[in-house]
Amino acid sequence: MPRRPQSSKRNRAIALAASVSMLVPGLTLPVMAQTSEEILAQCTAEFGADVDGLSNCVAERATDAATPDAAAEEPTEEATNADSDAANADAEAAAQAEADAAAQAAAEAEAAAAEQAAADAEAAAQAEADAAAQAAADAEAAEQAAADAEAAAAEQAAADAEAAAQAEAEAEAQAAAEAEAAEQAAADAEAAADAEAEAAEQAAAEAAAETEAAEAEQEAETETETEVETEAEAEVETEEVETETDTAADAEAEVEAPEGDIIETLAAESEDATQAPEVEETAEAEAPAADETPLVETQTESAIADEVATRPEPELSEEEQTAVSQAEAALGALLGGGGASDAVSAAVAAGDDASEDAQVEESVVAAEDVRTSDEDFETRAVVTEREDRFDRNDKILLGALGALAVGAVLVNQNNRSRVVSNSGDRVVVQQDDGSLRVLKDDGVLMRQAGSNVRTERFDDGSTRQTVLREDGSRVVTIRDASLRVLRRELIAEDGTRYLLIDDTAEVEPVDVATLPEPVVSTRAADRDDPLAAALRQQEQLDRRFSLAQVRNIAEVRALAPAFDVSTVTFASGSAAIAPEQAQNLRGLANEVLASIRANPREVFLVEGHTDAVGDAAYNLALSDRRAESLALALNEYFNVPVENMVVQGYGESFLKVQTQEDERANRRATVRQITGLLQTAAAN
Structure with a gap:
């Protein structure tokens, strides 16, 4: 109112x-x-x-x-x-x-x-x-916004997972298609060769028949001319004889000409058919040479790593937390490239003496448990699901890394890494700067059929593994919790000791600006080649490096002479080497064996590479598997000692042909002779 x-x-x-x-x-x-x-x-x-x-x-x-x-x-x-x-x-x-x-x-x-x-x-x-x-109304709007954001995130995660699965399926389909195409090409080449051989045989038979007919006709003509001219005068006989000789020569030339033409044509066709693949292969191998930039590291991106980074940090079980704690200290030294003094392992401190605190496992390697070079891996290269699906052997091989959960964060000093993948045989981690690293068991090459393997596992995750072979020789390898090789020693059957790797000593950091210019060191046919020049340059270095520095620093690695392995390339998405390709390694194997016979302490780094197709994290794990396959092939076919080799994959970071497209020349492996770079060389 x-x-x-x-x-x-x-x-x-x-x-x-x-x-x-x-x-x-x-x-x-x-x-x-x-x-x-x-x-x-x-x-x-x-x-x-x-x-x-x-x-x-x-x-x-x-x-x-x-x-x-x-x-x-x-x-x-x-x-x-x-x-x-x-x-x-x-x-x-x-x-x-x-x-x-x-x-x-x-x-x-x-x-x-x-x-x-x-x-x-x-x-x-x-x-x-x-x-x-x-x-x-505000509360309802906030609740609706949160629900929408959660639904969008779930939808995006599902889309990313579907895209990753699709990429993997496409890679597998591509590999199968390439294998089928290669098989069809081989069959076509064989059929063409058979057809060419049959045609050459038929042409030779026809040429022989024509030659016989021409010779018979010429002989009859010569006899007739001789009878007609018997009563002629001497001068006329001489002229007729000369004429007859010329005629016979002409006839003979007319008979021989078709055969010569046929034989020359057949030889040219045969030579073209034989040399054409070689010329094409040579052109394919030589073409990338002008674009080859092994020291230029290509920046890579991984959608898989980015997707894992968006996930919340997982809640860890007691076993997983223990694995993180054990791996953090070791990873700090590995990713930093320092020596073992940064985190001295219990296995190193134990020396040759047996430790009562260590857990001991001993087994004899069965043939069915050993992967061969012509087999692909049973597991996927990248696994981002957090599943406890690894069997006991997988966890034994990976040690502390076997229990690392995808998404777990590893922190040591100034290094921070996130676990991107754990496929059972390899772990891929991404550092804060976006770079990717692959961690695996470096001693897997030593697990050969019939060998007795004794593994001592210490509380800090480090291990000492002794492989006793049937000939009485032993290889002792000490690794930290990240499976990094700290020390490897060969003890021959007569008791002679050969120290191959020793990363237990302090090593100074690397200033790449002070390093000498790298030598292009691809192995040539003669002995006075760039490889020898690179070896001489190694001898003139006033310092040595740890194995971790050689593996992780491209400028250091470039100082080591390299053996070109262009005769072996890989199918897309595959790490297997077919037996017929393995035979192309004979020249490389002879070089490596000659070096080891001259110096049993020689160490070779086997590098694996991929092309730029696919995810960077997937390619990194795949390239490391390819390096392992090449080392296995050198041992299986040519008895190159596995203890003298270490393997490392570099993914798509160092392309031989600078292209983002499918390129077989980039799906390759390289072998480097790194003995002169290691600080072990100075100790020996």
């Missing part, structure tokens, strides 16, 4: 003044006396909206105005009494009217106050209801 305006109070005062003018006797004033309107105007000007003051002012001035002039008129006693009674009555009436007006004003004021309070309360309640409704 709206409040009554203030003007109503003034109206009541006006009414009061009118009432007084009618009730007060003798209000008929002299001419000079004030009128009721004048009294009201004066009181209104003085008291304004003050109802009480206005009423009192009107009453007082009306009374004053009504008082008669004693000098002018003196009423009688009766009149006086009558006037007094009337005045009292009028005063009482005026007082009653004033009281009624005041009560009415008070009631109206109280009603207005109550009405205003109700309106204020209603407004407050409405504001509170509006605020509650707004808060509920």
Whole structure:
């Protein structure tokens, strides 16, 4: 209800003044006396909206105005009494009217106050209801936004997983298609060779038949000419003999010409058919040479690693947390390239003595447990699911790394790495700078059929593995929790010791700016080649490096002479080497064996590479498997000692042909002779 305006109070005062003018006797004033309107105007000007003051002012001035002039008129006693009674009555009436007006004003004021309070309360309640409704709407909107974000994240994760599965399926399909194409090409080549041989044989038979016919015809013609010319004169006989000789020569030439042409044509076709693949292969191998930039590391990106990085850090079991703790210290030295003094392992400290604190496992390697070079791996190259699906042998081989959960973060000193993949035989980690590293069991090459393998596992995750062979020789390898080889020693059957690798000593950091310029050191046919120059350069170095530095620093690795293995390339998505390709390694194997016979301490780094097709994390693991296959092939087919080799994959980081497309020349392996770079060389 709206409040009554203030003007109503003034109206009541006006009414009061009118009432007084009618009730007060003798209000008929002299001419000079004030009128009721004048009294009201004066009181209104003085008291304004003050109802009480206005009423009192009107009453007082009306009374004053009504008082008669004693000098002018003196009423009688009766009149006086009558006037007094009337005045009292009028005063009482005026007082009653004033009281009624005041009560009415008070009631109206109280009603207005109550009405205003109700309106204020209603407004407050409405504001509170509006605020509650707004808060509920905001909460609902926030909840809906969170649900939408969660649904979008789940949808994106599903899409990424589907894309990764699709990429893997395409890679497998590509590998199968390439294998089928290679098989078909081989069959076509064999059929073409058979057809060419049959055609050559048929052409030779036809040429021989034509030659025999021509010779018979020439012989008959010669006999006839001789009989006709027997009675001629001597001079004529001489001319005829010369003519006959010329004719016979011409005939013989005519007979021989087709055969010569046929034989030459067949030889040319045979030579073209034989040499064409060689020319094509040579062109394919030589073409990338101009673009070969082995020291330029290509920046790689991994969608798999990026997807794993978006996941929350997993909650680790006690076993997984122990694995993280054991691997962190070892990884700090490995990724930093330092020596073992950064984290001396218990296996190194134990020396040759057996330790009571170590867990000992001993087994004889069965033939079915050994992978051969012509077999692909049974596991996928990259596994990002967090599953406990590795069998006991997988975990034994990987040691502490076998329990590392995908997504786990490894921190040591200034190094921070996240586990991107754990496929059972290899672990891929990504550092904060985005670079990827592959970690695996370097001693897997030593696990050959019939060997007795004794593994001592220490509390810090380090191991000492002794492989006893049937000929009585032993290979002792010490590794830290990251499976990094710290020390490897060959003990021959006669007890002679050959120290092959020793990363237990302190080694100074590498300043690549102070390194000499690398020598292009691909092995050539003669002995005086760039490889020999690289070996001589190694001898002139005033320092040596750890195995970790050689593996991880491209500028150091480039100082080592390299053997070109262009005769062996890999199918897309495959790490297997077919037996017919393995035979192409004979020249390389002879070089390596000659070096080892001259110096049993020789060490060779086998590098694996991929093309740029596919994810960088997948390619890194695949390239490391290819390096392992090449080392196995050198041992299986040519008996190159496995203890003299270490393997390392570099993925798509060092492309031989600078292209992002499918390129077989990039799916390759390289072998480097790194003995002269290792600090072991200085110790020996």
